[in-house]
Amino acid sequence: MTVNNSAEETKKSLNFIEVIVENDIKAGHNDGRIQTRFPPEPNGYLHIGHAKAICMDFGIARKYGGVCNLRFDDTNPVKEDVEYVDSIKEDIEWLGYKWGNIYYASDYFQQLWDFAVRLIKEGKAYIDEQSAEEIAKQKGSPTQAGTDSPFRNRPIEENLALFEKMNSGELDEGSMVLRAKIDMASPNMHFRDPIMYRIIKIAHHRTGTKWKAYPMYDFAHGQSDYFEGVTHSICTLEFSVHRPLYDWFINELATGEYRPHQYEFNRLNLTYTVMSKRKLLQLVQEKLVRGWDDPRMPTICGFRRRGYTPESIHNFIDKIGYTKYEALNDISLLESAVREDLNVRANRISAVLDPIKLIITNYPDGQTEELEAQNNPEDATAGSHNILFSKELYIERDDFMEDAPKKYFRLTPGNEVRLKNAYIIKCTGCKHDEQGNVTEVYAEYDANTKSGMPDSNRKVKGTIHWVSTVDAIDAEVRLYDRLFIVENPSEDERDFKELLNPDSLKVVQSCKIESFAKNVKSGDKFQFQRIGYFCVDPDSTAEHLVFNRTVSLKDSWSKAKGK
Numbered sequence: 001m002t003v004n005n006s007a008e009e010t011k012k013s014l015n016f017i018e019v020i021v022e023n024d025i026k027a028g029h030n031d032g033r034i035q036t037r038f039p040p041e042p043n044g045y046l047h048i049g050h051a052k053a054i055c056m057d058f059g060i061a062r063k064y065g066g067v068c069n070l071r072f073d074d075t076n077p078v079k080e081d082v083e084y085v086d087s088i089k090e091d092i093e094w095l096g097y098k099w100g101n102i103y104y105a106s107d108y109f110q111q112l113w114d115f116a117v118r119l120i121k122e123g124k125a126y127i128d129e130q131s132a133e134e135i136a137k138q139k140g141s142p143t144q145a146g147t148d149s150p151f152r153n154r155p156i157e158e159n160l161a162l163f164e165k166m167n168s169g170e171l172d173e174g175s176m177v178l179r180a181k182i183d184m185a186s187p188n189m190h191f192r193d194p195i196m197y198r199i200i201k202i203a204h205h206r207t208g209t210k211w212k213a214y215p216m217y218d219f220a221h222g223q224s225d226y227f228e229g230v231t232h233s234i235c236t237l238e239f240s241v242h243r244p245l246y247d248w249f250i251n252e253l254a255t256g257e258y259r260p261h262q263y264e265f266n267r268l269n270l271t272y273t274v275m276s277k278r279k280l281l282q283l284v285q286e287k288l289v290r291g292w293d294d295p296r297m298p299t300i301c302g303f304r305r306r307g308y309t310p311e312s313i314h315n316f317i318d319k320i321g322y323t324k325y326e327a328l329n330d331i332s333l334l335e336s337a338v339r340e341d342l343n344v345r346a347n348r349i350s351a352v353l354d355p356i357k358l359i360i361t362n363y364p365d366g367q368t369e370e371l372e373a374q375n376n377p378e379d380a381t382a383g384s385h386n387i388l389f390s391k392e393l394y395i396e397r398d399d400f401m402e403d404a405p406k407k408y409f410r411l412t413p414g415n416e417v418r419l420k421n422a423y424i425i426k427c428t429g430c431k432h433d434e435q436g437n438v439t440e441v442y443a444e445y446d447a448n449t450k451s452g453m454p455d456s457n458r459k460v461k462g463t464i465h466w467v468s469t470v471d472a473i474d475a476e477v478r479l480y481d482r483l484f485i486v487e488n489p490s491e492d493e494r495d496f497k498e499l500l501n502p503d504s505l506k507v508v509q510s511c512k513i514e515s516f517a518k519n520v521k522s523g524d525k526f527q528f529q530r531i532g533y534f535c536v537d538p539d540s541t542a543e544h545l546v547f548n549r550t551v552s553l554k555d556s557w558s559k560a561k562g563k
């Protein structure tokens with residue numbers, strides 16, 4: 001797959017599903033009624049790919065005055081849990097959507113069972129006692145017809161009795177399945193007597209042990225759409241090949257004119273991450289990340305904890321658009337969407353991640369003063385706050401260099417820089433410890449260069465940030481990087497767990513922040529000037545502040561790649 005890092009121009013025009021919907025409304029299909037559904041399987045937390053589907057399903061309903069229902073596709077009790085049901089609801093609401101009703105595919109188990117019995121009675125379904133391997137072998141290939149099962153022509157009465165038995169608990173898992181009797185030579189492999197029911201002897205999170213025979217996706221999804229009155233059943237491209245079977249079952253079931261229709265768009269795939277719930281679950285279970293909401297995870301709750309806003313995710317999804325072709329989307333497009341959004345939203349504060357002391361030797365001992373700092377230069381209504389200036393400050397260790405190359409415009413002996421929101425200072429030297437490490441940096445300030453003073457507009461080449469040692473507060477900062485070291489871990493030959501980036505989390509305990517950050521609460525978002533966007537982690541307490549880096553100010557990765 002090639003990486004698609006261009007934002008497609010789909011925002012201004014309608015996407016192809018919207019075109020279909022508008023045409024259907026014009027033609028008066030289903031009396032102009034629009035009903036969609038978002039159908040997650042509650043077997044994991046939602047990821048950013050699901051967000052793309054959510055924006056489509058709920059977005060269509062919202063735009064065209066229809067309704068979008070939430071349907072839990074809970075037809076496989078093995079992997080499903082209420083924990084996931086709750087998280088799915090929370091994430092959809094966070095994205096700004098409200099469902100009409102909540103449905104569960106398990107609510108239709110009786111109706112589906114009755115429909116299956118009807119198909120058996122009509123000679124359109126049979127019980128197959130072969131193993132999964134035997135059935136697979138007989139499937140043939142797209143160019144070669146399959147072979148009939150020896151059980152294909154079992155008498156109807158026998159099929160009915162065995163189907164009852166499949167659900168009674170007396171049979172082992174895998175001992176038999178119910179198959180639709182369609183066409184073992186069909187060019188569409190999904191028509192070669194697809195499996196409708198299998199035995200699973202695990203309690204279901206909603207129906208308990210009532211059922212032992214469970215419907216397959218293909219036998220549950222379309223019928224659920226039909227029972228609910230869905231008009232546009234929108235899903236991802238891999239289901240295109242299932243659509244004829246979707247239509248086949250519904251045609252067998254439907255009594256009137258109404259039919260739901262399935263439409264497919266391209267999945268969201270992101271570089272440097274994986275999107276399969278099975279793999280994400282493995283990362284969580286094997287503690288390779290700190291949980292589903294680890295800020296490195298591509299889950300919606302992971303992005304939320306990382307400091308992403310719902311708006312930034314919407315903007316990203318608008319930019320990549322909906323097409324009929326699979327692509328791999330560049331994660332830097334998502335990062336630039338959150339940068340753009342936080343740029344107008346986040347207050348600027350100063351934080352020093354790797355502090356070294358700077359002493360302004362000609363500033364009076366014990367003196368402090370309050371200087372004004374704009375909260376957000378991008379937002380005139382954001383106001384300002386005061387920062388404390390004093391003789392001793394913290395600056396970033398790498399903003400000082402004793403023997404600097406010519407083009408180094410930060411602090412080096414003899415050089416002038418501006419301290420952000422404060423004075424111009426001139427570096428006069430530094431002090432070393434016994435090993436020769438720099439322990440303190442010295443400078444003199446020019447009192448006339450403060451804002452409002454005669455020389456306030458004097459230009460110097462570099463500006464650095466700082467915090468006062470008098471009121472700085474300590475914080476832990478968690479710096480995140482890509483979770484994987486390769487662009488497309490899913491297509492790599494190596495196991496995905498071998499491709500994890502060992503440096504995806506760096507914890508910095510030494511951070512000093514200006515006292516404006518004293519009363520922050522979980523989720524608050526800031527720009528740490530010159531460093532990046534950060535948000536307060538839920539682990540944060542009044543005694544021990546914890547910040548997550550949402551994204552750095554600049555895209556260091558595309559620079560490194562020479563883009």
Ligand code: ATP
Pocket residue numbers: 038039040041042048049050052053073234235236266267268269275276277278
């Ligand atoms: P997995 O196979 O990893 O379990 P899934 O696709 O089966 O994931 P579901 O819970 O069945 O997950 O998905 C619910 C809806 O979200 C489906 O309509 C599906 O098409 C859509 N969806 C899932 N992944 C993506 C993705 N990466 N991009 C866009 N839509 C997606």
Ligand code: MG
Pocket residue numbers: 041
């Ligand atoms: Mg699925």
